[in-house]
Amino acid sequence: MASSNTVLVLGATGGAGGEVARQLRDAGWDVRALKRGAAQAVEHKDGILWIRGDALRHRDVLDAAAGCAVIVHAVNPPGYRNWSQLVLPMLDNTIAAAIAQGATIVLPGTVYNYGPDAFPVLREDAPQRPRTRKGAIRVELERRLEQASHAGARVIIVRAGDFFGPGAGNNWFSQGLVKPGRAVKTISYPGRRGIGHQWSYLPDVARTMVELLARRDSLEAFARFHTAGHWDADGTRMNDAIRRVMLRRTGAAPRVAAFPWWLVTLASPFVATLRELREMRYLWETPVHMDNARLLAVLGHEPHTPLDAAVEATLAGMGNLPPAGRAAMAAA
Template sequence: MGKVIVLGAKGRFGNAAARAFAEAGWQVIAFARNWDKAPAAPIQTLEGDARDPATLAAACQGFDVIVNALNPLYENWVRDLMPMAQAVITAAKASGATVIIPGNVYNYGAEGPELWTETTPWHPTTRKGRLRVEMENAFRNAGVRTIVLRGGDFITGGMTTNWFEAHIAKASRKGRTMYPGPRDRIHAWAYLPDMARAAVQLAERREQFAAFEEFGFDGYTLTGAELIDEIARATGKTQKVSAMPWPLLRLLGLFNRRMREIGEMQYLWNIPHRMDGRKLERTLPDFRQTPVAEAMQQALADR
C-alpha cells in the first residue's frame, strides 16, 4: 500500500477513487477547492486551487500516487484543462509520484474502427477530443510516470451530471427513459466503482509499467435497447422511451456554451464503439467486474 492524493475528489471519478483506495488500505488525502461535506473516515481532506502549480506541488509532496481526477465544466475546458494538467505535471515531478488519469474516448474521434484499443490512433474530431489528446501527450512528453485507464461513459449511483444519471435514467423510477441515439448501436459504459477498483490495482503494480502506460477498461458494451432493458429490469417498470432533442440542443448552443459543448458529442451516440479490455485482463487476471444487472440495481437504488 502507500499514500495517494486524489485531485478533484468531489467529482465522480475522484470520489469513487478515494473510496476505492481507502477500502484497499491506502492512506488517502482527498483534494478539492472546498469541502462543505467531508468524505467519511479514514479519508482526510485538503483544500486548494488545483490551477496553482505551487499550491499543488506543496499538496502532493510525500505521496506515492496522484489521481488526476480534475475535470472542469465542459464550457471551461479551453480555459482550465491544460493549466490544471501542467500544474499536476509540476507536482508529480517535484514529488516523484505516479499519476493516474481516468481517460475517456474523445481521443478517437468519429472515424476509425469499432473496437478501440491502446494502439488505436488518436484522430479527435471535437474540441474536447483535441484537448484530451494535448493533455495526455503533455504527461507523456514530460516524462512523468503516468497510467491512463480509459473507459466509456460512467454509470454510478446518486444524482450526477453523467449522461446515465442526469439524462438517460433520470426518471426511470417513474417508467421513463431518454436515450440519446439509435437503439441498435453498441456503446461503451464503465461502472465507476469497478473502474476505480481497477485503478487501485494498477497503482499497486505501477513499478511494472513503462513511463506512460495506457489501459482500456471494457466495462459493459450495450446497445441502446439492451441498456433500456437492463433499466427496466432494475426498476421493475416498463420504460417509455424518448429521444434526445439534438436539434433543440444545437439551437440552444448558439446562445449557451454548455449546450454547444454537449451537442458536439452527439457522434458518440451514432457510431458503434467498444473498449478493448484484454490488456487490463492480462495485467489484472483476478479482477472481476460487477455483473451488469447488479450494477444497474445499485446505480438506480436511490431513485
C-alpha cells in the same frame, strides 16, 4: 520513485475522484484530497485527509503532493465551464508535482480523443485524430503526460466508455437517459437501435485503477489501458436493464423514447453542458467497442459488476427508486 503509501486525489468531491479516493482508502492507502473553499486548512473526515487548496494553484498542488507516491488527476471544471481554458493548466500543476516527487499520475481517460477513423474497436495504440474541440484537448493532455513520463513522473491512463454509477456526476446516464430524483417513466435514448455503445460502471473503473496501482512498479513509465465495461451490442441492453430494475422496484416499466437532439441543438448556444453533449453526438452514431486485452494480460481479469446490480445501485444513488419497504409494497 516515491515508495510511500500516500496518494493525493484531485477531484475527490466529484464522481470519479470520489470513488477512487474511497476505494484507495479502503485498500489501505493514506488518502489526501484537495478541496476548494474548505472551512479548515486540514480536516480528517471519513478516513481522508482534506486539504484546503485549488488544483489551479501551482503551489497548492506542490504542497499537497509532498511525500505522495501517487497523484490521481480526476479534476474537471464544474459544469464544463471554461473547460478548454482550465483543463491543461490544472494538468500542468499535477505534472510538476509528480515530477518533483517521482510520483505516478493516474488519469481516468475517455474515448473523446479518438475520431471515427479509429472505430469500431478501440485499442490503446489507435490513432488519435478527433474531430471535436474537446477531443483535441484530450489528445494534448495525454501528450503532456507522455512527456512527463520521460521527465521523472510515471503515468497510468485508464480509458473507459460512458460512465454511470452512484454519484458519477455529469454523464449520459443521468443527463440523457433518466432524470435524477424521480421515478423513471421514460428512458430517452440518444442512439439508434442496432448501434453498439460502451458503458462503464464507475466503481468497476475505480477498482481497476486501484489494482493497477498495486502493480505500478512493473508497468512501463507511460501505461495505457482500455476497459471493456458493459458492451451494449445493439443499443437495447442498457434500456432493458433500467426497465427490469424499475419493474422490480416499482411495479412499472418505463417506456423508451428517442432523445430530443433537436432540443439540444436549440438550447446548446445558451447551456454549456448541452453544447458538450451535442459535440459528442458522433459517439452515438457508430459502434465504439474498447478492447481490454492489454488490461487482462496485466490483471488477469477486469472488475465487473453485473449490469442489473450496477443499474440498480445507480438509480438508487440518483433518487429514482423508492425505499426497499415501499418497493416491496409496490410489487405486491
